[in-house]
Amino acid sequence: MSGTKSLDQRFADAMGQLLGPDFPTDIALAVSGGGDSMAMLTLAHNWAHAWGVRLWVVTVDHGLRAESAAEAAMVAEECTLLGHPHAILRWHWDGQGNLMDAARRARLSLIDRWRGGLEHVLMAHTQDDVAETFLMRLKRGSGVEGLSAMRASLTVQPHAGDMHDMAPVDVCWTAQPPMPTQKGGGVSANSNGFRLLRPCLDMTRAELRHYLRTLKGRWVDDPTNEDPTYDRARIRKLLDLLGAEGLGCDTLSDTAHRMSRARQALHARARDVAGRIVTEECLNGLGTGALLIDRNGFAETEEDTRLRILAESLRWVASAEYRPRAQALEQLAERLLSGGQGTLHGCDLRCLGNQIRVGREFSAVSAPASMGQIWEGRWQLYGASAKGASLRALGSDGLKQAGGRPEGAPAARLLYPLPAAFLGEVLVACPHLDYGEGMIREGSGRYSSFTASFERH
The missing domain is CATH 3.40.50.620 (HUPs)
Structure with a gap:
């Protein structure tokens, strides 16, 4: 036509x-x-x-x-x-x-x-x-x-x-x-x-x-x-x-479009399963930017869907544009299924009880941000009290200044990537640890929620 x-x-x-x-x-x-x-x-x-x-x-x-x-x-x-x-x-x-x-x-x-x-x-x-x-x-x-x-x-x-x-x-x-x-x-x-x-x-x-x-x-x-x-x-x-x-171009292009139809169907299946087995981790009532995957649900899911959920989890946590390469993703999934851990795409993944935690790798977090900038694709400073502050990862020193790991929180090293406001080297706010006054909120970054992330693709 x-x-x-x-x-x-x-x-x-x-x-x-x-x-x-x-x-x-x-x-x-x-x-x-x-x-x-x-x-x-x-x-x-x-x-x-x-x-x-x-x-x-x-x-x-x-x-x-x-x-x-x-x-x-x-x-x-x-x-x-x-x-x-x-x-x-x-x-x-x-x-x-x-x-x-x-x-x-x-x-x-x-x-x-x-x-x-x-x-x-x-x-x-x-x-x-x-x-x-x-x-x-x-x-x-x-x-x-x-x-x-x-x-x-x-x-x-x-x-x-x-x-x-x-x-x-x-x-x-x-x-x-x-x-x-x-x-x-x-x-x-x-x-x-x-x-x-x-x-x-x-x-x-x-x-x-x-x-x-x-x-x-x-x-x-x-x-x-x-x-x-x-x-x-x-x-x-x-x-x-x-x-x-x-x-020729027409044949290959037609094949690529058929692959797109298959991708859409597979993605819809992964989105449906993710809605049942993936939740956003919260601390002090605030999302930490990490995800929790039900281990049993993950293991019972067919491999293609499992890998799609894992890939989207990594993209969301790292605020990354692309998913990781297939081979690295497959190897990581195998380690997680056997109760192991690993790092990939700037994320730290480990099995904690009946959950797989997908969090940010501390060594891969973004450079400090100032007022008006989005940090880690999610957070930003706000308010008059934040003037002159920098927004960066909490780190071990910041955690010490905040009084250490609160009861019920993940292991201390998993808290290091949390967003924190500093004046020089002095911690002034970390909402996830209920330290300081506000100053940090979720900005209009890459994704507002994991569900929204999945809906975009």
């Missing part, structure tokens, strides 16, 4: 499915200058003109190639011609970790900090991207979760920091996005993240470039897409060979 429709109509249909029938007044687009994103910009321009939606375009300049600044400037020129405000956000890699993963994380973080009150961000992932990702994950030995197609709509959680953290040279915009509205308690409307939308997933790269050529549009080709040192570039070449054998 899609082959009989124009790309403009297919784009309009996709936007209707993702957002309709009541479209927001303002939408953001992430445009790199490549063929896919420039085609999406043109499609969105035509669609927005018909529906009265205002577009805000952003380009993240990763600064990894000499040409990147000129490419960002080209996007800015096109936006000026089309009449859309445009921003360039420049990223400076610190040389740490995997470059491609760091660049992807930086792109989402910068967009999140730039967007103000914009709640939807369009990205131009295509059917080719679905097929390439499927093969890359197949190469890594991924299961149903990893082989599932990227979703057309998902929530991206807010990242630490705001635009004030960026030097003036890092931001160049023609207009500032609208500021978020304020909800009750002074919490901004953008605190729960933004919706990343992919309206071009049923379109191929070739179709989008043909669309641009027909309209005499501009775009740039990133040479890294042809660089064999990158996995995706090698997979892209392999797809040409596989296509000749009937394993």
Whole structure:
């Protein structure tokens, strides 16, 4: 059916499915200058003109190639011609970790900090991207979760920091996005993240470039897409060979979407079981950020569901974006089933009586946070009395200052990751130990509860 429709109509249909029938007044687009994103910009321009939606375009300049600044400037020129405000956000890699993963994380973080009150961000992932990702994950030995197609709509959680953290040279915009509205308690409307939308997933790269050529549009080709040192570039070449054998983008993409259906069913089962066997640990009436899993229920659950519950538990406790690798997860589950313990994904797991406790690993907790910042994806300082304080893990010294481990609490070392407010080295508040006055509350971080975490996926 899609082959009989124009790309403009297919784009309009996709936007209707993702957002309709009541479209927001303002939408953001992430445009790199490549063929896919420039085609999406043109499609969105035509669609927005018909529906009265205002577009805000952003380009993240990763600064990894000499040409990147000129490419960002080209996007800015096109936006000026089309009449859309445009921003360039420049990223400076610190040389740490995997470059491609760091660049992807930086792109989402910068967009999140730039967007103000914009709640939807369009990205131009295509059917080719679905097929390439499927093969890359197949190469890594991924299961149903990893082989599932990227979703057309998902929530991206807010990242630490705001635009004030960026030097003036890092931001160049023609207009500032609208500021978020304020909800009750002074919490901004953008605190729960933004919706990343992919309206071009049923379109191929070739179709989008043909669309641009027909309209005499501009775009740039990133040479890294042809660089064999990158996995995706090698997979892209392999797809040409596989296509000749009937394993083209359409076939692989269809398989990935079938995997998505299977993932949804398996996830629903895991969510149902988790609701019965997983509870949030509380101390002094407050959630500690740790989880308790019923050991018998965990052991009686089928392996796939068991691993999904364990993976989601680790993600929630660590406020992590991704689940751990399958092999490490399987090994940890085996140790827990035999009554053992272990650490994974920044979490400490151990069997305590008839429960498995999943808590934060003290050595992996976040650096101290100041007023207005979210610490460990959950807590923040508040109130006039917290001025000048830092929010960090309680630690052994803080526990001593609080009077030691209270009766009925977990072992002392399991209390070390608790949130605590310090003035210098002096403990001034730790609500979980009923020490000090307030000063710490759960903020609008990554997840409000374990149940909410499960509902998001």
